[in-house]
Amino acid sequence: TQQFFRPTKAIIDLQAIQQNVKNLKEFLRPNVQIIAVVKANAYGHGDVAVARAALKAGATVLAVATPDEALHIRAHFEEPDILILGASPVSFAPYAAQQRIILTAFADDWIQQAASLLVDEALPLRLHIKIDSGMGRIGIRSEQELLELYQTIQSTDHMELDGIFTHFATADEEDTLHFDQQVQFFEKCLAVIPNKPRLVHASNTAASLVKDPHLQYDAVRFGISMYGLSPSSYVKSILPFPLLPAFSLESELVHVKQIKSGDPVGYGATYVAPTDMWIGTIPIGYADGVIRKLGGQEVLIDGQRMPIVGRICMDQCMVALPKAYDIGEKVTLIGRQGNTGVSIDEWATKLETINYEIPCIITTRVPRTYL
Amino acid sequence: TQQFFRPTKAIIDLQAIQQNVKNLKEFLRPNVQIIAVVKANAYGHGDVAVARAALKAGATVLAVATPDEALHIRAHFEEPDILILGASPVSFAPYAAQQRIILTAFADDWIQQAASLLVDEALPLRLHIKIDSGMGRIGIRSEQELLELYQTIQSTDHMELDGIFTHFATADEEDTLHFDQQVQFFEKCLAVIPNKPRLVHASNTAASLVKDPHLQYDAVRFGISMYGLSPSSYVKSILPFPLLPAFSLESELVHVKQIKSGDPVGYGATYVAPTDMWIGTIPIGYADGVIRKLGGQEVLIDGQRMPIVGRICMDQCMVALPKAYDIGEKVTLIGRQGNTGVSIDEWATKLETINYEIPCIITTRVPRTYL
Numbered sequence: 001t002q003q004f005f006r007p008t009k010a011i012i013d014l015q016a017i018q019q020n021v022k023n024l025k026e027f028l029r030p031n032v033q034i035i036a037v038v039k040a041n042a043y044g045h046g047d048v049a050v051a052r053a054a055l056k057a058g059a060t061v062l063a064v065a066t067p068d069e070a071l072h073i074r075a076h077f078e079e080p081d082i083l084i085l086g087a088s089p090v091s092f093a094p095y096a097a098q099q100r101i102i103l104t105a106f107a108d109d110w111i112q113q114a115a116s117l118l119v120d121e122a123l124p125l126r127l128h129i130k131i132d133s134g135m136g137r138i139g140i141r142s143e144q145e146l147l148e149l150y151q152t153i154q155s156t157d158h159m160e161l162d163g164i165f166t167h168f169a170t171a172d173e174e175d176t177l178h179f180d181q182q183v184q185f186f187e188k189c190l191a192v193i194p195n196k197p198r199l200v201h202a203s204n205t206a207a208s209l210v211k212d213p214h215l216q217y218d219a220v221r222f223g224i225s226m227y228g229l230s231p232s233s234y235v236k237s238i239l240p241f242p243l244l245p246a247f248s249l250e251s252e253l254v255h256v257k258q259i260k261s262g263d264p265v266g267y268g269a270t271y272v273a274p275t276d277m278w279i280g281t282i283p284i285g286y287a288d289g290v291i292r293k294l295g296g297q298e299v300l301i302d303g304q305r306m307p308i309v310g311r312i313c314m315d316q317c318m319v320a321l322p323k324a325y326d327i328g329e330k331v332t333l334i335g336r337q338g339n340t341g342v343s344i345d346e347w348a349t350k351l352e353t354i355n356y357e358i359p360c361i362i363t364t365r366v367p368r369t370y371l
Numbered sequence: 372t373q374q375f376f377r378p379t380k381a382i383i384d385l386q387a388i389q390q391n392v393k394n395l396k397e398f399l400r401p402n403v404q405i406i407a408v409v410k411a412n413a414y415g416h417g418d419v420a421v422a423r424a425a426l427k428a429g430a431t432v433l434a435v436a437t438p439d440e441a442l443h444i445r446a447h448f449e450e451p452d453i454l455i456l457g458a459s460p461v462s463f464a465p466y467a468a469q470q471r472i473i474l475t476a477f478a479d480d481w482i483q484q485a486a487s488l489l490v491d492e493a494l495p496l497r498l499h500i501k502i503d504s505g506m507g508r509i510g511i512r513s514e515q516e517l518l519e520l521y522q523t524i525q526s527t528d529h530m531e532l533d534g535i536f537t538h539f540a541t542a543d544e545e546d547t548l549h550f551d552q553q554v555q556f557f558e559k560c561l562a563v564i565p566n567k568p569r570l571v572h573a574s575n576t577a578a579s580l581v582k583d584p585h586l587q588y589d590a591v592r593f594g595i596s597m598y599g600l601s602p603s604s605y606v607k608s609i610l611p612f613p614l615l616p617a618f619s620l621e622s623e624l625v626h627v628k629q630i631k632s633g634d635p636v637g638y639g640a641t642y643v644a645p646t647d648m649w650i651g652t653i654p655i656g657y658a659d660g661v662i663r664k665l666g667g668q669e670v671l672i673d674g675q676r677m678p679i680v681g682r683i684c685m686d687q688c689m690v691a692l693p694k695a696y697d698i699g700e701k702v703t704l705i706g707r708q709g710n711t712g713v714s715i716d717e718w719a720t721k722l723e724t725i726n727y728e729i730p731c732i733i734t735t736r737v738p739r740t741y742l
């Protein structure tokens with residue numbers, strides 16, 4: 001394992017991830033499979049370690065966004081099914097067949113072109129048809145298209161229809177109008193298929209946790225709450241089991257100094273000390289994903305909240321200290337110290353975004369370490 | 372070289388980077404060295420390729436932020452001096468000596484502890500003393516401290532004072548009050564040192580381009596404008612030579628469909644088609660660094676600007692098209708198509724941040740490819 005010399009790291013609690021998966025498994029109907037969504041480097045938590053934890057806890061399929069992510073996972077895991085949720089280029093089809101990676105299909109053209117590349121393959125290419133029931137992203141939008149695709153796949157050597165799925169746009173909201181329309185359309189689609197494939201799936205975290213259990217079908221796709229985060233404040237208010245957050249972000253003070261009343265701090269000299277005060281420097285900045293809009297955010301030192309002052313730099317930021325601390329004093333940017341905590345949700349509120357985005361944009365300069 | 376299957380990539384124009392360095396070199400006083408600032412993966416452009424281009428064009432030193440970055444550069448370049456601008460842990464000192472990496476020193480304690488670890492080293496550890504002349508980040512803040520550090524280094528085996536430097540907080544602003552104070556303090560510091568070390572340096576891009584040439588000292592640290600970007604709109608308005616931007620961000624349409632008036636697009640169904648219209652899906656999202664706040668940003672397709680509609684997803688986003696385009700149609704998120712362009716500065720304005728931040732937060736899921 002690589003030695004990192006900068007005292008800045010993300011700490012991923014794999015036990016928490018396992019517990020979240022186990023809790024879901026107990027909550028689901030019997031025999032419903034868990035597809036662990038580990039795309040985007042497992043929402044920034046580290047794809048390989050999270051995949052391993054999820055499989056241990058009972059997940060049976062790993063879902064990613066891109067071919068490159070699938071190959072990365074496959075290089076570490078021989079056995080489990082891997083599903084690519086997004087579009088794959090036709091040129092990837094033979095690799096997918098060889099590596100037993102399941103692709104998402106939603107265009108007849110694509111299927112025919114892919115088929116033409118599969119002539120030499122020993123293994124069939126497994127496909128899941130994607131239904132766009134109202135997300136407006138990828139997927140087929142009519143029963144007629146679905147039947148066309150179904151027939152093309154059935155009549156093609158080297159291809160196998162393994163699944164069919166859709167994705168909800170508003171499963172995390174209290175209002176169910178749009179959600180219900182998506183369900184209806186998906187069910188209409190299922191009804192026109194002569195033979196149901198092995199895996200029908202529709203529910204993301206929100207739908208799995210708070211919607212009608214029959215929508216669990218054969219499998220659910222478990223993303224955000226595997227990481228201990230809620231899909232929305234509405235879902236958070238009615239969670240069927242508690243979620244354990246898995247992501248902490250820590251660093252250390254690398255410099256501590258006293259400055260005088262009137263002394264400026266940082267680029268643009270935008271912060272001016274209102275009084276003589278102590279300033280600590282933390283080796284983390286916007287190139288680590290602590291974006292400049294987080295200026296003013298509080299961090300934890302010695303169990304207390306202390307604000308970032310001045311503009312966040314590319315690799316460093318400064319914090320107002322109530323007194324002198326030693327070099328090496330621990331700084332928690334996300335996580336807990338004693339009774340206090342700074343959550344990903346707090347950052348998301350400050351940045352006017354969703355919790356999903358936060359760990360994803362903590363860049364790979366920040367090593368992921370595991371508990 | 373690795374094959375990437377997702378058609379999303381950053382394209383780095385290394386010729387532009389070389390030209391920017393060459394233009395700077397011509398502009399500087401004779402014999403002033405160029406320290407190419409390639410920290411943070413070369414501001415997201417790719418550290419190794421940028422370092423190579425900068426060295427070819429005449430840079431003599433590579434500057435990074437952290438020990439880990441320095442080791443990464445050293446693994447690819449045997450010869451050139453590498454300077455770590457930020458704090459390094461004491462434990463890194465022996466590695467730095469072995470690998471001929473220059474460290475930044477600003478605390479007497481640190482120097483003494485580092486010295487105690489250097490007893491077995493064949494090569495001396497080279498140090499640059501950092502003066503905090505008003506940035507408030509790292510560095511010593513009095514002439515007395517400076518003399519102390521100077522003497523400690525001089526009296527220590529295995530250590531060599533190779534340089535002394537400071538960093539300006541407001542060199543990119545028209546107002547020079549704070550800047551002038553920093554210069555004065557730095558000059559006072561230089562005056563107390565018995566023997567000037569090999570490299571005195573102070574100027575970042577802004578100071579190099581628009582301030583008094585004597586502030587170039589022995590070297591300048593050239594960051595943002597090596598990448599063809601201006602440090603500020605003020606500097607942009609008085610540039611001594613044109614800058615060539617080096618960073619483009621491109622993808623392709625992976626899905627194109629017609630939707631009906633009233634159909635929603637994306638999470639939360641926040642976008643509703645005002646009329647029957649064409650929607651394209653692009654395989655790039657916030658986990659690539661195209662953060663959700665960029666919703667509504669225009670991209671280039673077929674030489675025209677077209678807006679992102681609906682919420683940006685983790686791995687994908689949707690764009691309103693004026694007509695049907697083929698799958699595979701090129702999408703330029705940053706860069707030029709014909710006479711139109713979307714610049715990093717445009718994104719920075721939209722995100723209420725600085726251009727520096729933009730390429731830094733395009734995550735490593737987006738492969739950097741080179742022209």
Ligand SMILES: Cc1ncc(COP(=O)(O)O)c(CN[C@H](C)C(=O)O)c1O
Nearest residue numbers: 037085167204205221222223224684685
């Ligand atoms: C097709 C698909 N299935 C399942 C999930 C898991 O969702 P959740 O994390 O809410 O359980 C996602 C995540 N989507 C992300 C968030 C996106 O595309 O933006 C998805 O795109």
Ligand SMILES: Cc1ncc(COP(=O)(O)O)c(CN[C@H](C)C(=O)O)c1O
Nearest residue numbers: 313314408456538575576592593594595
């Ligand atoms: C010590 C030091 N020298 C030189 C540079 C180059 O600056 P410029 O890119 O303006 O030429 C930087 C960049 N700083 C970044 C931007 C930061 O710390 O936020 C720096 O920290």
